[in-house]
Amino acid sequence: MSFSAGDRVRVREMYPPGHVRTPFYVRGKAGIVERVVGEFDNPEELAYGREGDKRILYRVRFAQRDVFPQTPSGSDTIDVEIYEHWLVPEGDGR
Amino acid sequence: MSTTHRHPHVYHPEHHLPSTYYEKLTAAVMELLVEKGFFTAEDVRREIEAMDERCPERGARMVARAWIDPAFKARMLEDGSAAMRELGLDPGDMRLMVVENTPSIHNVIVCTLCSCYPRMLMGPPPAWYKSRPYRSRVVREPRKVLAEFGLQIPDEVTIRVHDSSADLRYLVLPMRPAGTDGWSEERLAALVTRDAMIGTAVPRV
Secondary structure (H helix, E strand, O other): OOOOOOOEEEEOOOOOOOOOOOOHHHOOOEEEEEEEEEEEEOHHHHOOOOOOOEEEEEEEEEEHHHHOOOOOOOOOEEEEEEEHHHEEEOOOOO | OOHHHOOOOOOOOOOOOOOOHHHHHHHHHHHHHHHOOOOOHHHHHHHHHHHHHOOHHHHHHHHHHHHHOHHHHHHHHHOHHHHHHHOOOOOOOOEEEEEEOEOOEEEEEEOOOOOOOOHHHHOOOOHHHHOHHHHHHHHHOHHHHHHHOOOOOOOOOEEEEEEOOOOEEEEEEOOOOOOOOOOOHHHHHOOOOHHHHHOOOOOOO
């Protein structure tokens, strides 16, 4: 599944063991693709000495009030880099 | 040096303290790699020298150039690593993304997972950047954290926090302060501090 800038996406709410680069605080949260960064070696494989697994990296912009509802702060945002396999189209459930 | 401690750990900064497990491991692995011919001790020394030469003044040069040269600024916002190369700075394999402060947007960078930072441009990050309080709080309550740094962001200005969670590294391009018309690039660069390029401060005249 690939996305374009402007697409609404949701971060999968999953908690696999091992080295992952998706922060806990955005798991299960919805945001908008800010840009497509490009293809990179999957860090979840690289961390264990394996390679050859390219994944698309996105920058996803979250409204701060969606991520931390207890500290709502107007229009403030958090941009996070997230790999494709962590994202689903918003509306498809978690 | 005794025969049981035949390796002088020249890179160990605290010579009067016993080496920790990881310092010993690092020294042992380095010596093995040198013995096996992967690289020489001179290569290691040269790399450490190069690392120590990286400092915030490099970032300040880029910012000052962007302030006086709109075409350079446009290229820098498009591709930060290419802009580094234009100034003769080696980004290595770092993908630098420059985020621009405007009258309506203030940017601040963090790495909530560890301590990712544009080291190739700025050198090592400050201790507080690596601390758990900064990393956990600046995403949760950025206005409060910035206020603790002495930076009050007006309510009408949007704060964009950038979490360096994967392969990009960030540099904040601060706004050029008023009252600096006609200043030389060098004089402008002296206004640009490390924290202004992280987003926890703004340049002041």
